[in-house]
Amino acid sequence: MAAEVVRAYKTDSPEETQAIAEALAREAVAGDIFALNGDLGVGKTVFAKGFARGLGIEEPITSPTFTILQEYDTGRLPLYHFDIYRIEDSGEMEETGLSEYLDGAGVCLIEWAERIADILPEGINYITIEKDASASPDRRIINVEKVTEAKQT
Helix, strand or coil: CCEEEEEEEEECCHHHHHHHHHHHHHHCCCCCEEEEECCCCCCHHHHHHHHHHHCCCCCCCCCCCCCCEEEECCCCCCEEEEECCCCCCHHHHHHHCHHHHHCCCCEEEEECHHHHHHHCCCCEEEEEEEECCCCCCCCEEEEEEEECCCCCC
16 A cells, blocks of 8 residues: 555644544545544544535534435535444445445545445545544544555555
């Protein structure tokens, strides 16, 4: 795997995390894929809310944990928001029509993407969010990587 950390951020509030996500979304183009990784409670859905706002989506954003996919088409680009926490095997994603969304006219944001890293295409953006409790309870480190070969976990 060839990966390069393109950007690294530190945030100290959910609002700061959303602002970073919003800025990244403003740069997004149709066909972009953002693989969002991090532990439970680290702020992936907080990030998704800011990302949607950056695309001009004003409706409420919720984690699609039980539905796997939420589609939002009211912004400048459609947002396909996946949460694959409940997926145990990347083969299960075939049933969701994932490949159609990856090649679609919108932007894919995939929470828990490390669970399906073996089927994700090259050239996607990996965003990893980690807590840095040594600094403060709300401190997050957000790394954005551009992966040029399929990422293996």
